[in-house]
Amino acid sequence: MSLAAAAAGRIVRTASAIVSRPSTTSHVLRVDGYSHLVGVLQPGEHVDSCVFDAGGHSWRLQLYPNGSNDQTNRSHIGVFLQLAAAGGHPSDGDGRVRARPRFSLVDVAGKPAPSRDAGVHGFYHGHYWGFKDFIAREELERSEYLRDDCFAIQCDVDVTTVRKCHDHPVFISQNISENHVSDTT
Template sequence: MTTAVVEPPIPDSISTSVIETVNGSHQFTIKGFSLAKGMSPGKYIQSDVFSVGGYDWSIYFYPDGKNQEDNAMYVSLFIALASDSSDIRALFELTLMDQSGKGKHKVHSHFDRALEGGPYTLKYKGSMWGYKRFFRRTALETSDYLKDDCLVVNCTVGVVRARLEGPKQYGIMLSPSHMGQGLKDLLDSEVGCDITFQVGDETFKAHKLILAARSPVFRAQFYGPIGNNNVDRIVIEDIEPSIFKAMLSFIYTDVLPDVHEITGSTSASSFTNMIQHLLATADLYDLGRLMTLCEVFLCEELNVDNVATTLALAEQHQFLQLKAFCLKFVASPTNLGAVMKSEGFKHLKQSCPSLLSELLNTVVAVDKSSTRGQSNKKRSASSVLGCDTTHVRQLRRRTQNR
């Protein structure tokens, strides 16, 4: 089943507004902290001016606090706009450095938490952001933040700026990628091929590096610790030539190949059968994307004639999602009877008898789901599914006698 993909129209021009922060830091060291005691509230020690985001900034440290009412019980710490500018939006981080080496810094930061009103706005030169009660003075004097009568403060400023990318006029149209087709042409032309595969009566040439780049199995075979990079011919058994050809096509193009073209058949059943074999081969060579593409196709094309063989394949190769999808399909009230009469179901009973128990459990689960809310009615799985009761009895008997 093919799904049409509608490409969005290519615009004549584009533009993008990017809102971001321009970050910068400044470290301010205060030596002789004890001598600053008694400066009185409102008196400060100022750092040198530093620039971030095109604006000047300065750190203000108040040894006896910024306010009279705190009675010098706290030290205050602020960052101030030093440029003659207005309405500057920014994020801030003020850090009192732990000098013991334990890394337990005292950090007040906007960067790791959302602000209720967004970034802080500094209205004019001299506007400040910080903490009047940054740290209790008595605690600071006996802490690891003070060493050799020295304090270290680190300040980070993130200035919010919006920049416009574009508008960009498209003078040259960008063509779609043709990498896959280019690699496929390389495979078809056999230019530079250094490995030949004998698959049945047919031979296929390929490139070791491309195979190794796409498949961990080929990588180990050619370049692994016990691999052989000098090998130039490999005989492949138990894989049909058409399946191997389809796998090579995917390896070079990353696209599920046109199996109709490879097989020359238009039969839906033969197409599904080939996808089943291709899925098994993809598992053998650890081609994850190919496995997924095959599983998706088999789910989309599932019917009463092919579900049993698909379920057997999923069980043997442990494709758990595909297996679960198949079990639910078989257990559907409209499908169970027809599936159990199919040739594929006979093969399933012989190749994977353990699946009968799981199938019965799925049937029971479907039964319970369909009878939910009708607590006074007890119905058998066979009556719910609308199939001949002998089928269900046979299924249960085979499960019990395994």
């Protein structure tokens, strides 16, 4: 029997919901042996952090200690957030996960410096977003954040998970002559 035939003489009520849940996860990447890393990697080469979970998805940080291949950024450290694997519910209907990464250096006491906000971006599996010019190497080397050839970067990841739900149709009998509604499910 079709939905229209089953609903004859009754009101059909369906419902759906969009549930949005924001979450923030902080991940700290510690770089021990900074000078050695700068010495062995070429511009455009990066090292990855371990994979971590944020908002039900797997992420990693990519660190470019000698910047990108772009001549203007070779004197800078680049840092990016990469979507390693999307969880079961992407934020957008097109498979993207919406996230907002913010990066900051962390001092020896564990206190983050003011962050650089990369803005909200739609991530696909393997896609990354961040800064080619997070900090100039010379600036880092003069700062309080590099101690004993170590420094740390904190990435705060805001992920908004959107889930869509749909309920099955409910048929409500309506006796027009009595002018009342009763549920017959």
